[in-house]
Amino acid sequence: MIPADLVFRQLFDAASSTYTYLLGDARTRRAVIVDTVFEQHARDHALLVELNLELVAAIDTHCHADHVTGAWLMQQATGCRIGVSRRYQPPIQGADLPLDHGDRIAFGGRHLEVRATPGHTDGCLTLVMDDRSMAFTGDALLIRGTGRCDFQRGSAHALYRSITREIFSLPDACLVFPAHDYSGRTVSSVAEERTHNPRIGGAADERDFVEFMANLNLPRPKQIDVALPANMRSGQPADGKMPRPADWGPVRQTYAGLLEIDPEWVAEHLPQVHVLDVRQPEEMHESLGRIANAQHVPLHELKARLAEIPSDKPIVAVCHAGMRSGQATVILRGGGLARCANLRGGMLLWSQLGLPTRQSQVGTGERTG
Numbered sequence: 001m002i003p004a005d006l007v008f009r010q011l012f013d014a015a016s017s018t019y020t021y022l023l024g025d026a027r028t029r030r031a032v033i034v035d036t037v038f039e040q041h042a043r044d045h046a047l048l049v050e051l052n053l054e055l056v057a058a059i060d061t062h063c064h065a066d067h068v069t070g071a072w073l074m075q076q077a078t079g080c081r082i083g084v085s086r087r088y089q090p091p092i093q094g095a096d097l098p099l100d101h102g103d104r105i106a107f108g109g110r111h112l113e114v115r116a117t118p119g120h121t122d123g124c125l126t127l128v129m130d131d132r133s134m135a136f137t138g139d140a141l142l143i144r145g146t147g148r149c150d151f152q153r154g155s156a157h158a159l160y161r162s163i164t165r166e167i168f169s170l171p172d173a174c175l176v177f178p179a180h181d182y183s184g185r186t187v188s189s190v191a192e193e194r195t196h197n198p199r200i201g202g203a204a205d206e207r208d209f210v211e212f213m214a215n216l217n218l219p220r221p222k223q224i225d226v227a228l229p230a231n232m233r234s235g236q237p238a239d240g241k242m243p244r245p246a247d248w249g250p251v252r253q254t255y256a257g258l259l260e261i262d263p264e265w266v267a268e269h270l271p272q273v274h275v276l277d278v279r280q281p282e283e284m285h286e287s288l289g290r291i292a293n294a295q296h297v298p299l300h301e302l303k304a305r306l307a308e309i310p311s312d313k314p315i316v317a318v319c320h321a322g323m324r325s326g327q328a329t330v331i332l333r334g335g336g337l338a339r340c341a342n343l344r345g346g347m348l349l350w351s352q353l354g355l356p357t358r359q360s361q362v363g364t365g366e367r368t369g
């Protein structure tokens with residue numbers, strides 16, 4: 001059970017099977033995010049905004065070899081600090097919250113306790129919730145597995161001691177949330193792993209574990225040559241630039257995955273965009289009016305009439321409240337019209353903001369599709 005005063009979300013990146021965790025103090029709205037993935041930045045940032053959370057820190061449990069961290073992107077977007085182990089040599093560039101065993105990472109009235117759990121890498125950390133109800137074990141302890149120890153100064157001896165001393169000493173009921181799972185498992189517990197983990201659970205001793213780990217014969221991680229150098233820079237791209245969802249305007253990606261743009265910007269840049277109104281014909285004559293020069297194609301006809309949509313300008317889809325036009329952007333993108341966005345709030349917000357409209361009349365010369 002997640003206590004009412006805690007905001008908790010477990011997010012997943014399917015490409016790298018990585019879990020990202022968002023933890024927030026429900027009262028003060030201060031939050032931390034653990035193990036973000038570069039490619040999921042827009043999703044994770046949208047969730048922070050939609051849940052009205054102020055990010056204190058983006059923390060990595062370790063320097064990952066299988067995906068690029070989103071920590072630098074998060075810092076650019078929110079001004080948060082970047083937390084990672086102080087042990088890495090050379091130190092991780094851009095990490096302004098170097099972490100040591102015993103540190104506390106506070107967010108509002110809650111905190112995470114930092115435990116050094118080296119072995120998968122020498123800087124691996126496990127983050128334990130203040131009430132010891134949850135542990136974010138990174139790649140030290142996985143569900144029915146452990147991190148590998150064959151690169152990045154890994155050591156099976158060190159990992160055995162880390163898990164048995166720092167994780168298995170937590171309360172039985174403490175939930176174990178790892179950085180990855182490749183089989184759809186989302187959570188375990190200390191008691192469960194102490195009993196059933198096939199590498200280090202039951203009666204396994206250090207020698208059993210080390211021997212097991214020495215014979216895994218795992219392939220080299222696919223992303224390692226890209227991920228390690230990027231993660232040594234906290235995920236800052238080599239060109240130092242912040243990638244944007246669109247090159248033509250301040251388009252945002254929502255947590256729902258839709259591309260969205262603000263009505264004020266569209267009103268000021270109308271000649272540079274193509275407005276596509278997807279409401280029903282009868283709505284076009286109602287009191288909200290319509291945007292000048294908007295092309296009208298009702299949503300249910302859009303797929304069949306994609307060829308009528310000009311592709312020389314970015315497309316802004318609009319409807320009554322911004323829901324159907326969101327669906328329209330999915331259809332447009334599916335049809336190869338990738339430069340498009342949904343008008344946030346639809347005609348309702350447009351008219352609340354007092355932006356210019358035209359009442360629709362027969363013979364106004366406007367395009368009606």
Ligand SMILES: [Fe+2]
Pocket residue numbers: 062063064065066120139147
């Ligand atoms: Fe890892």
